[in-house]
Amino acid sequence: MSSRRNAFVGLAWLAPTLAFVGLFVMWPMVHLIWLSFTSTSLLTGKGEWVGLDNFATAVSDPRFWAAFRFTLLYTAIITPILMVLGFALALLVAPNTPLRRLTRTVVFLPVVIGLASSSLLWFWLFDQQVGLFNRILVDAGLLSEPMVWFRKAETGLAAVIISVTWKVVGFGMILIMAGIQSIGTDLFEAARIDGASAWLRVRRIILPLAARSIGMATVISIIGSMLAFDQFYLMTGGGPRGKTFTSVYWIYQSGFVRFDLGYSAALSVILMLVIMAMTVVQLRLQAMRRRP
Amino acid sequence: MSTATLDLPPHGLGRRARGWLVAALCIAVIALMLLPLVMSVLASLRPLAETSQVPPTYLPSELSLENYRKVAAYQQGIWVYVRNSAVVAAMTIVLCVALAVPAGYAFARFPVPGKELWFVLILSSMMIPYQALIVPLYLMFSRLGLTASPLGLAILHTMLQLPFSVYLMRNSFEAVPRELEEAARVDGASTAFQLRRVFIPLAAPGIVTVALFAFITSWNEFIGALILMNSESAFTVPIMLTGVVSGDFGSVDWGALQASVVISMLPCLLVYLALQKYYVSGLLSGAVK
Numbered sequence: 001m002s003s004r005r006n007a008f009v010g011l012a013w014l015a016p017t018l019a020f021v022g023l024f025v026m027w028p029m030v031h032l033i034w035l036s037f038t039s040t041s042l043l044t045g046k047g048e049w050v051g052l053d054n055f056a057t058a059v060s061d062p063r064f065w066a067a068f069r070f071t072l073l074y075t076a077i078i079t080p081i082l083m084v085l086g087f088a089l090a091l092l093v094a095p096n097t098p099l100r101r102l103t104r105t106v107v108f109l110p111v112v113i114g115l116a117s118s119s120l121l122w123f124w125l126f127d128q129q130v131g132l133f134n135r136i137l138v139d140a141g142l143l144s145e146p147m148v149w150f151r152k153a154e155t156g157l158a159a160v161i162i163s164v165t166w167k168v169v170g171f172g173m174i175l176i177m178a179g180i181q182s183i184g185t186d187l188f189e190a191a192r193i194d195g196a197s198a199w200l201r202v203r204r205i206i207l208p209l210a211a212r213s214i215g216m217a218t219v220i221s222i223i224g225s226m227l228a229f230d231q232f233y234l235m236t237g238g239g240p241r242g243k244t245f246t247s248v249y250w251i252y253q254s255g256f257v258r259f260d261l262g263y264s265a266a267l268s269v270i271l272m273l274v275i276m277a278m279t280v281v282q283l284r285l286q287a288m289r290r291r292p
Numbered sequence: 293m294s295t296a297t298l299d300l301p302p303h304g305l306g307r308r309a310r311g312w313l314v315a316a317l318c319i320a321v322i323a324l325m326l327l328p329l330v331m332s333v334l335a336s337l338r339p340l341a342e343t344s345q346v347p348p349t350y351l352p353s354e355l356s357l358e359n360y361r362k363v364a365a366y367q368q369g370i371w372v373y374v375r376n377s378a379v380v381a382a383m384t385i386v387l388c389v390a391l392a393v394p395a396g397y398a399f400a401r402f403p404v405p406g407k408e409l410w411f412v413l414i415l416s417s418m419m420i421p422y423q424a425l426i427v428p429l430y431l432m433f434s435r436l437g438l439t440a441s442p443l444g445l446a447i448l449h450t451m452l453q454l455p456f457s458v459y460l461m462r463n464s465f466e467a468v469p470r471e472l473e474e475a476a477r478v479d480g481a482s483t484a485f486q487l488r489r490v491f492i493p494l495a496a497p498g499i500v501t502v503a504l505f506a507f508i509t510s511w512n513e514f515i516g517a518l519i520l521m522n523s524e525s526a527f528t529v530p531i532m533l534t535g536v537v538s539g540d541f542g543s544v545d546w547g548a549l550q551a552s553v554v555i556s557m558l559p560c561l562l563v564y565l566a567l568q569k570y571y572v573s574g575l576l577s578g579a580v581k
Contacts, residue, residue: 003403006402006403007402007403007404007405009402009483010398010401010402010403010404010407011398011402011404011405013394013395013397013398013402014394014395014398014399014402014404014410016390016391016394016395017391017392017394017395017414017454017458018410018413018414020391020450020451020454021413021414021417021454024429024447024448024450024451025417025420025425025451026417027428027432028425028428028429028432029420029425029428031428031431031432032424032425032427032428035427035428035431045431045434089321092314092317092318092321093318099314099315099318099319100314100318102318102322103318103321103322105565105568106321106322106325106326107321107322107325108564108572109325109326109329109561109564110325110328110329112508112560112561112563112564112571113512113556113557113560113561114511114512114513114514114530114556114557114560115512115514116512116514116530116533116534116556117512117530117533117553117556117557120533120536120537120549120553121328121329121332121553121557122328123537124332124335124546124549124550124553125328125331127544127546129344129346129347129348130343130344130345130346130348130546131348132331132335132348132350135347135348135350138347146347166325166328171575174572174575174576175575175576178576223421227421227423229423229514229515230514230515230530233514233515233518233534234533234534234537248423248515251423251424251427252515252518252519255426255427256519261427261431264427265427265428268423268424268425268426268427269424271421271423271424272420272421272424275419275420275421275424276419276420279418279419280419
């Protein structure tokens with residue numbers, strides 16, 4: 001077979017995927033950018049060219065900034081929690097023993113269930129009347145009476161963070177564990193023979209050598225948190241008084257509750273740029289990792 | 293361990309004590325992680341009279357399927373929503389495999405012009421958060437009649453999984469030894485025949501991983517389903533859950549909520565436990581690249 005014919009055959013195998021990506025990713029992206037310069041409404045599907053108006057509105061919209069700040073706050077709180085717990089769990093379960101393998105499997109269980117399922121499961125646990133989490137806290141003497149978690153933004157955020165931590169901590173654990181397991185055992189042996197304490201071994205060997213996988217888990221988890229929607233939509237509903245709207249929630253609210261697709265598109269463009277910048281960081285980390 | 297004394301860290305615990313500590317920690321972690329799941333399953337099995345009891349009891353006084361019977365009749369009946377979710381997930385699996393297998397084959401074995409550029413283009417679509425593309429996709433799908441349609445949602449879910457799937461299939465096919473296909477080529481087999489008889493059987497674990505991730509993503513995906521499936525008969529399970537929690541009569545039916553949460557979690561948990569090996573290796577290869 002000539003290589004020219006091979007090239008055609010290969011292109012034919014590839015064509016459906018390229019068509020799919022072009023039609024359902026690239027074209028919508030171009031359309032999104034165009035929409036962000038219009039006043040398109042969800043109700044009529046029509047709109048006019050308004051130039052940079054939507055972006056100007058976004059910059060001066062306190063609710064947009066509030067949602068953006070709240071998303072950053074959520075990300076800034078949950079990321080260290082997830083990484084510290086993920087690292088601690090990874091240290092615990094990295095060696096291959098039956099009990100540790102079982103622990104891995106169990107910690108990872110919530111990762112595969114839906115965020116909607118876990119959010120509603122915890123919504124029930126946190127309920128001030130029928131929630132068992134409150135009952136446990138009261139029985140343990142930590143609360144004098146059941147708490148109304150979703151009345152205040154702070155406790156609502158805490159409830160979401162507890163539930164999401166339970167749901168996704170296994171993800172960071174698995175990534176970091178793989179990083180730890182790739183460290184050669186001879187290094188540990190050498191350190192052990194030199195009499196290094198467990199703490200010293202963690203700090204001087206594991207932490208530096210697993211740094212890349214921790215870095216990657218951190219970026220993936222930051223991107224995920226910046227795109228948070230399901231957990232707030234289902235647990236706090238953006239309340240009280242709109243204090244727990246996230247960026248994606250505000251995009252949803254603008255486009256599909258307030259019917260302003262043009263504005264929603266402008267917010268989406270901003271979000272896309274922020275996430276793309278973060279993904280570049282992630283890819284850099286991955287490139288670093290690939291090198292020996 | 294001939295150097296047992298050297299194994300002991302100078303200031304730390306003894307080896308045995310450390311073993312017990314690790315075991316205790318593992319068991320504590322397992323208990324903590326399982327507790328919400330176990331409480332949820334037990335709560336779903338309470339008799340109706342106990343579902344809204346204040347304060348709640350830890351254990352049901354007796355096990356009952358009343359809550360499940362109730363959600364079976366919820367709105368259109370939960371099985372309609374389970375079926376919708378299953379149809380969308382099945383379509384997503386078929387689309388992901390049908391697109392990623394030939395694409396991976398082309399990337400692994402053919403001198404396609406501009407190959408690496410196309411590959412980067414496909415992978416780079418991972419950089420675009422799909423939440424941002426929902427507005428234009430909604431407009432496109434409503435023009436094409438793909439809102440409230442399982443195919444429309446399956447297209448969105450395929451879009452989410454395709455870059456990972458293509459990446460994984462390329463790697464799987466590249467790992468197939470060249471000698472095997474050369475033997476087939478000498479016999480005069482067509483490329484399609486080689487794909488079917490040589491590549492697909494050898495890359496089967498990769499295909500299972502692609503299908504597994506497609507299933508889990510599709511079954512759980514929320515915001516796309518919330519926006520696209522805008523008619524009640526088309527709801528998938530996660531969207532039905534929002535209906536249960538907002539309550540038909542203004543108050544939450546906790547028993548029905550528990551039962552439907554359990555039904556929504558169960559397929560993913562079972563599939564994961566059955567195919568754990570594929571899931572973890574897929575996750576690591578996807579993140580590590």
